[in-house]
Amino acid sequence: xxxxxxxxxxxxxxHLWQIEQRVLAMPMAKTLGLRYLELQAGQxxxxxxxxxAFSFMxxxxxxxxxxxxxDFAAVSAAATLLQPGWSTATSDTTLKLVAPAxxxxxxxxxxxxxxxxxxxVCAADVFAVGRDGEESLxxxxxxxxxxxxxxxQ
Numbered sequence: 001x002x003x004x005x006x007x008x009x010x011x012x013x014x015h016l017w018q019i020e021q022r023v024l025a026m027p028m029a030k031t032l033g034l035r036y037l038e039l040q041a042g043q044x045x046x047x048x049x050x051x052x053a054f055s056f057m058x059x060x061x062x063x064x065x066x067x068x069x070x071d072f073a074a075v076s077a078a079a080t081l082l083q084p085g086w087s088t089a090t091s092d093t094t095l096k097l098v099a100p101a102x103x104x105x106x107x108x109x110x111x112x113x114x115x116x117x118x119x120x121v122c123a124a125d126v127f128a129v130g131r132d133g134e135e136s137l138x139x140x141x142x143x144x145x146x147x148x149x150x151x152x153q
Contacts, residue, residue, distance in 0.1 A: 011041040011080060019079045023072060032068055041080050042112040046073045047129070049105050061101035061128075063139075070095060070124040070141035073110030078120035078145040081112055085150035088120070093143040101138045103128035113142075120145045 016039045023029055024036075032054075038045040046069055052058075054065040071090055079088050110124040123142050127135035 044076045044110045046108045069108040073108035074122040074124040074143045075145045077110035078122045081115045088145045088147045091146040095141045099138045104131045105129040
């Protein structure tokens, strides 16, 4: 079987909708209150509202939710380039915190760097979003996602 990565012109809205539904059904995604702002071939934008439960001091989020939203964004971007029915999971990541995550929400912009049949290198930048909507970079993540074919393939 020859690997053909979908392109923006041939990724169906149904495929993207299925990715969104699968991710948002995950218990961690529900706990974090994630929502997609954008979902297209090779890139996504996810947002998470600020919650005191994830803070280490008033107004500042811990690294764990910053990592989680970055990971979800990067690997979701990888999933958009898979053939329908395939699944993906994080196999390796590096997160660099560059500023405190202080704001009303976190916004993660995930993107694909290199897509292959069995793994994708992807990344995400995470921004703290102020009440005024201004974004401030707080972290960047580089990840590798491994892929699995559907059971019948």
